Amino acid sequence: xxxxxxxxxxxxxxxxxxxxxxxxxxxxxxxxxxxxxxxxxxxxxxxxxxxxxxxxxxxxxxxxxxxxxxxxxxxxxxxxxxxxxxxxxxxxxxxxxxxxxxxxxxxxxxxxxxxxxxxxxxxxxxxxxxxxxxxxxxxxxxxxxxxxxxxxxxxxxxxxxxxxxxxxxxxxxxxxxxxxxxxxxxxxxxxxxxxxxxxxxxxxxxxxxxxxxxxxxxxxxxxxxxxxxxxxxxxxxxxxxxxxxxxxxxxxxxxxxxx
Numbered sequence: 001x002x003x004x005x006x007x008x009x010x011x012x013x014x015x016x017x018x019x020x021x022x023x024x025x026x027x028x029x030x031x032x033x034x035x036x037x038x039x040x041x042x043x044x045x046x047x048x049x050x051x052x053x054x055x056x057x058x059x060x061x062x063x064x065x066x067x068x069x070x071x072x073x074x075x076x077x078x079x080x081x082x083x084x085x086x087x088x089x090x091x092x093x094x095x096x097x098x099x100x101x102x103x104x105x106x107x108x109x110x111x112x113x114x115x116x117x118x119x120x121x122x123x124x125x126x127x128x129x130x131x132x133x134x135x136x137x138x139x140x141x142x143x144x145x146x147x148x149x150x151x152x153x154x155x156x157x158x159x160x161x162x163x164x165x166x167x168x169x170x171x172x173x174x175x176x177x178x179x180x181x182x183x184x185x186x187x188x189x190x191x192x193x194x195x196x197x198x199x200x201x202x203x204x205x206x207x208x209x210x211x212x213x214x215x216x217x218x219x220x221x222x223x224x225x226x227x228x229x230x231x232x233x234x235x236x237x238x239x240x241x242x243x244x245x246x247x248x249x250x251x252x253x254x255x256x257x258x259x
Contacts, residue, residue, distance in 0.1 A: 012036060013050050017071065020056070026064035084108065084218050085118050087251050088209065091244050092220060096120045099237055102224040105130060105206075107143040108217065112159055114144040117218070124228045128202055137198060139165050139179050140172045142206030146192035146219040149183045149208075156183075172197045191238055194223070201226045203234045207245040212253030220245055 019035055020027050032043040047065050050056045054070040085106065092104040104120040114136040121127055130136070138144035138159060148156060165174045173179050186192045194204040204223035208216040222237045246256075 009046070009049070012046050013053070016046060016050055017055060017067065020065070020067050026059065026062070026066040028064055084209070084252075088218065088220065088248050089118055089120075091248050092118075092120055095222065095237075095240060095244050098240065099222060099224075099229075100124075101228040102222045102234070102237070103127065103130070105143060105204075105221045105223060107136065107147065107219055107221070109138075109147040112162060114138050114141065114147055116143075122224060122228060126225060126227070128199055128223070128225065137166065137168065138163060140168050140194065140198040142192045142194040142204035142221045142223070143219045145182060145186055145194070146206040146208055146221075147216060149186040149192065150216055156180075168198050169196055169200050171195060191242065192219075195231065203229075203231055205234060205238050205241055207238075207242050208249075209245055210249040210252065210254040212255075214254065217252070220248070 015036070016027075016032060019031065023031070029040060029043045029047065032038065032047060033040060036043070036046075038046070047056070047058070051058055051065065055068055056065050056071070057068045058065050088106050092106065096102070096104050100123045103122050105116060106118045107114055107116050109115070116130050116132055116134045116136065118132055119130055136144050138148045148159060151159070160176060160179070165176070165179065166172070167174050173182055190207065192206040194202070194206070196202060202223060202225050204221050206219045206221035209218040209220060211217045220241065222234065222241055224234055
């Protein structure tokens, strides 16, 4: 759609929310001035408009602005409305009945981020908390590696340049060559493993969900801390996880051919 129908002020207000999300912190009038090349008065008016809408709040002591719980509710509704969640979660619940010491996770890739869409927690403690809406590293999580495993080379390079290869544990992949070798293995085996690469003592297997055209549109995973499930137990879950992903992909019209 042409941007000639856009209302500039309204567009800027949404861009301010995008800025707060990107910076992942409270923002100031100065942040808005620098980002949008506006004066102090205009920055204040834009922020005041977003505050009056209820999607941001102002800390009167610091003068900083932060995303409100109303925005959180909006994102929650968006996650709940995803068709992929509606089709996937009943299947994950069936897997969970066999692996109640594990967490079952669903994630998608959105705007270069790996986003957890839903999760079923283990019955055992301790457990990791990857709540819906949380983002995961694309290179250090099973879900992330699976979701980027079939990206075109140029797109993968852009992602690496934008996000980097941050180290989370001593087992995190931190070099481009090692990552590419890992992704080659994932494409061959159709399973991505995270063995303490993101969280110490946490192990994970992830498999793809494909659309009708064969493209990966989401990934599901089983993860567990070693105090709850051994590495061998986590590994043994792969066949069931893959069979579950095939059933879900079939619901999306996928017939088994990767285009």
